[in-house]
Amino acid sequence: MSSTFPIHFNFKPSSFLQQHSHVVVFSVKKSMNTAFNATRNPHGRYCYRRDTVRNPVLCSVSTRACSDDGEGEVFVTQEEASTSSRSSRSNDGYVALFVRMLGLDNDPRDREQAVVALWKYSLGGKQYVDNIMKFRGTINLTLNLLKSESDSTCEAAAGLLRMVSSFNVYRDTVGETGAIEEITGLLRRYSLSPDVKEQSLCILWNLSVDEKLRARIANSELLPILIKFLEDDNVKVRESAGGVLANLALSQSNHKIMVEAGVIPNLAKILNTEVVESKVVRKEARNALLELTKDEYNRILVMEEGLVLVPLVGAAAYKSFRPALYSWPSLPDGTKIEQGSKGPSRYGASELLLGLNIRDRNLDLEEAKMNVVVGRTRQQFLARIGAIEMEDGNKSNSEEGTSSQGFTLLPWMDAIARLVLILELEDELAITRAAQSIADASFNEHMRFSFMQAGAIKHLIRLINHPSDAVRSAVILALYRLSISDGVCLKIEAEGVLYPLVYLLKQSESATSQGLIEMIVNMLSRILDPNKEMKSKFYDGPLNGSKKGMNTTAIPTSDGNETIAQESSSSTDGRELVEPTVLNRLVDILKKSDLDLQRKAASILEFIAASEPCVEQIISADIESGLEAVFQQKPLTEKGYGIDDEKPELQSLELEEAGQAVSAASRLLAKLLDYDLFRQSINSLHFTKLLRAALMSSIPLHNKDWVAACLVKLSSLSGPNLDLENPVNIEVTLYETIPRLIEQIKSSFSPEVQEAAVLELNRIISEGLVDSTQAVAAEGAIFPLVKVLETGTERAVEASLTILYNLSMNSENHAAIIAAGAVPVLRRIVLSERSSWMRALRLLRTLPT
Template identity: 65%
Template sequence: MASASLPGFKFKNPSLQQHQNQLSVRTRGRRKYPNPFIFSFSHYPQLRLVLNPKLRYSHILLTRASSDEFGAVEATPQPSPSSETEAVKRNSPSSGDGYLSLFVRMLGLDNDPRDREQAITALWKYAQGGKDCIDTIMLFRGCINLTINLLKSDSSSACEAAAGLLRTVSSVNTYRDSVAESGAIEEITGLLSRPSLTTEVKEQSICALWNLSVDEQLRVKIANNDLLPAVIKFLDDEEMKVKEAAGGVLANLALTRSVHGIMVEAGVIPKLTNLLKTDMEGSKIIRKEAKNVLLELAKDEYYRILVMEEGLVLVPMVGAAAYKSFRPVTHSWPSLPDGTEIEWNSSGHSRYGASELLLGLNIHDKNSDLEEAKTKAIVGRTQQQFLARIGAIELEDGRKPQPESSMNQGYTLLPWMDGVARLVLILGLDDDSAISRAAQSIADASFNEHMRISFKEAGAIKHLVRLLDHNSVSVRSAATHALEKLSISNDLCHLIEAEDVVYPLVNNLKLTDTSDSLMEKTLNILSRILDPGKEMKSKFYNGPVNGLDKSSNTSSINGTAGLAGKQDDTPLSVRGNVLDSKIIFHLIQILKTSSPCLQRKAASILEYVGITEPCMDTMMAADIISGLNAVFQQRVLDGMEDDIDSQSPELSAIEAEEAGLAISAASRLVTKLLDFESFLHAINSMHTTRLLRKVLKSNIPLHNKDWVAACLVKLESLSGSHVDPENPIKMEVTIYQKIPRLIEQIGTSFSPEAQEAAVVELNGIISEGVVDCTRMVAAEGGIFPLVKVIERGSGRAVEASLAILYNLSMESENHSAIIAAGAVPALRRIVLSQGPQWMQALHLLRTLPT
């Protein structure tokens, strides 16, 4: 071996000075590697080979052969560029290939582990020379497989070098599939599952996954593997580079929507949101990756809520130009962001006016401290207005702002205090696109009471009500959507009404360009404000007004200041006059032509209006009877035969629920309007009764039939005669509304008293001997809950249940159901116990085929 002449290599006497070129290759997200390439092989003690490939930046690696023991070789100064070029020219590609082939052969499983470790280290360093070096390595088939096998090594250095080589090779698009098909993902999974790993091994392994996850198909494989929980766990690693690599893998995985569910189930959202909420030094990269992942997940409505539940708010990036229109309002007296003013007396001024600028510093009464939501609103408003004034509101991490074109659809995530204040600030700008996007974000973020109160304290309600009169349709639609979400809260609904929101909402309904979506949201708000039962509820309501108790509106804070609230003292008649004839005509038109959802809301508003006598003539002129008949003739009921005795059609659950709600609201409206003579004389009682009887026998939810039954009974009593003497309305109400309700109460009630009362009432109905009633009990599944009553009910309930089951047993088709419900063992126990009901149980046993 010593006398062999190999092209491209120099063999020198061991006593001569050793020369070696030092390599320093900088790769993305990784430390520098200044150590020289030195390799000693136990099988070749006489030989030290030094590779001399053409590397990136024209580095030359010079080595020599020596027969001495393993040891480090001292580095000498780098040669000049001209000498490097000449050295490269002297080395042919064939010599480099022959040298690499030796390293690849040394990766074989039959070689010494130390030789394999040094060979993989040499290949890793060589691969860092650039794509040409990687191409040369990939010419040797089986090199990647042998490299992946080294991931099982007990040596940390071997694992680091193997993972590093896989990372470098997988950075080339051409070889990424080859690395994955060789089982790299599976082996890296096993490697990362080890209890203790060095930081270098973790970094190289996760960075290899980072490169592999660029491929969409490989993302799915990584996400469906046991690897994902391990990657998420490394977000808590002490080493920042490991965190950054894990964040990069997750950022790539988030680009594939099909894996979002797996990521969320693995608990990625709490981990990433914690990184954004925690102020860590040198964490710009991981914060950026965490934000990218969360923004991708937030594209789904459900996952967006999960992100915001962790304390972040989705805020649109509107660009620096939009904030140029920001003009902070100067107050002669301090006020809260929601507009509540601070009332000061003559002794409340400080010498230098600090009390006006620094709100609350002079408040010492512990009972008068501002609530946390108000304090957060003040701090958030101050911070965001300061950033807007200095032009740094969208400058993050000290970077320059992005081009305005990239801001059009961009979003960022902010902690809820800053996010709420930023959104409210955007509502005050002049950019229509920015305003509509901010209002839409407010609607998305108003998913719980905490966030709704936060927006109220930040002053969003005044801005949103003002925007209902905006010239832009998109702005009006977004503002209406936000108010709809905020009005879910009863307290905020009162505040929204106090801002005179009814007028602009009604005006929007009158516009011809109002879309169905905007109309639905508008009707939602109006139906909550104009709730027919609201007047009665308000008599017993003593909750907060404008965020404060009613008693606190006139009180002062420590004798120097007080919060002035605005109470809702608008009388019913004044609010009713807002709905003029034009809007009443429009609401009745909705009853005739719109979807069941809109019909329900329109009927509720008309019921509110119908309470006042002057509106009755307008409603009659608008042909409200035709609108009501249209609601009772739902499209889902068209398959029903005209014969009232026919069976109801099968309705889907959603259609039945929507139709039932609309019909219930319309029936309630008819019931109230029957108190007016003009309506009573105008309505066709026969036709309306026929429609309602058809609805009563349909498959709409049972709770929606209550007002239908009440309306039928009232129509029958006011008409003075039965529509059909053979089938009176009261009997149909009993069969199709009362009996199903009693059976449901027997089966679901947790109160023994309520269950007993329902069984006794049902027995009273059955004892009248109407066959249809008995059949309805069996058809509605009443046998099973009745058998449960005789097993563990009270004495009176057991007696009534036995009587009902005895009547049911008179028809042989019910025998199988009674036996299947377990009645026979229960009856036998009653008979053997010789209890008060043993004779009834015996009679029932004799009727059954036992």
């Protein structure tokens, strides 16, 4: 608990029994070197004056008292004086006098001086506070003084409450008497002295140690006030406000209201500023943000403010860091920097100065590269001199030989350099945690590109073959998150990541965990994306006749410009991946894994199938059974799956995932159908039935495109058949073409696209396709067709009238046509005698109007 505060009161008890002309003098020593002298005048009042104290012996120090449960922090001030305990005990008898002077019937000046005396007396420690708390009503009377217009009275009252609330035994008493509400009203005043703010905030700091009281503080009007005080001119006020917020963040139930109040940007500003700030403020801001980052959503909000979670691995882990002592720094792309001196510092000071002053040199560098040099040289310098983590971690963690489980928050430039530095260490736990932090921090393009510039990719790829399964999993996850950016993905591929991943995939299931296999498949599906070449054609601009393809891509830089990243000279060929073990593992994933992994495995096999020499080995791996397993998923074989389920949102998600897996498998099947060897080995009739069932299922419409294309291609193996009565063509029209056209009519903003869709739909219906009108009505086409009558082109209006007339032949559609508002629209067309007024009149006659 907090230390004691011995304060010397010099009283003459007999003076109180004498006449008015006698003088009672007591002194209360303060750190400002003043004392109070009190005399009793003939009118019965006490007159006080402030005199200068000679040879002051009091000093102010900061101590911390923890609550009983170890949570939170209590900040108190201790003033020590060379006073004997006997003199202190002699003053205990006057506590009752000063408590009585707090009464509401006393003069305000008497009440002020009484609370000042009690405040100074309480600084002696718990035994002095115990003497004060023996008198009931002391807290209520002190709280009443917080309403005073005098800053000195408010300061003394708040100071007394601060001391009382610093002890666990009295904390509930202070909280239950309405202290939080009174302090809220006090802090909302327009003008308050810094001392009053500090004392009031320290009361809240003490009370916020209690979890029950935290909820009351967070749910009050105090949060905006606390946030505002983070920018106060007085450093003590900022420290106290930060301490309260740090304690409030200890309760997870307060996180939502704190985030909504805007606490994250204000706390992050303290850690991001380059201005020298109080260590206490920075520590409390960091503690509060670290508690908030335990929630994944809040972690992203903190990282969006430019702060990144970095694991504290302990000073012992950095002993394995062995940079070249006399190396000269180079840029991430390998560009050498001309040396300006012949003797670089042993501890890297010259490199640090170069990094900090790189802007002053006549170098044409991008902003991202300059930030990388600054961050890297700064962190390496701290590691060399052994000062790294000294501010972020405590002494015990620095002295321990094992890695700490804690985290710190660093600005993104220093955080990226620190994480890359940890990847060069030998501690497995440190490497694992650093890779996980890189994965979490790779949430936007800027961060992924910065990690690439900082050289993280080469270290991560080097660690793929690490003997620890935890390290490999974390490293592959980090690479997968980084590869979301097309340019970074090309860099990862150029660094040679493919072969280590394939090697791990070839290992037996006993040597490679299922989770690691899933991560490898995720990574390979990103690198071996069959659409990569097509994407590069769009992102790189129009082709100029040169062989560009997958070899280049545009990478956005931090300043918004673009730079071209070159891929390796030889693009990845599917033949390099064809090994029986790899293919068998991929086919097994198609048979047994979940829908998402099935989609990714099918994508990888599609990439491999682009090379004709690989087809024979793919067939040998029993690819037919793998495709059959994908097309026989439960959402595809059960008609109306998920419609009447109790959890429609989960069923919708499963249908979406099933649709993606079926679409990827259909693309793979369509690719394999290009080869005679596969066409001769496949059971066409069986796969035609499976694809027809998938086409009629409830999977999303956009996933049926490749199913329909593959079905038509498969049906054409027996020879071209253009007859619409062919069951396959009919089903493709009913379950893919008609829904797609209706979706275009509903959602298209282009009159030309809408017109083309209406004309195509009219052609299908006019050709008399079986069940076509029923399919159009079932897909909800009546309402968008009526809308076309009002906003469409003339040709679209004519085609829409024809479709609606055909639909009106079935009386069951009359109610829907009238409900869509067709009647007044048709009347306007007839009265305006437009070119299509005869068709509108004919439709009106068929409706029951």
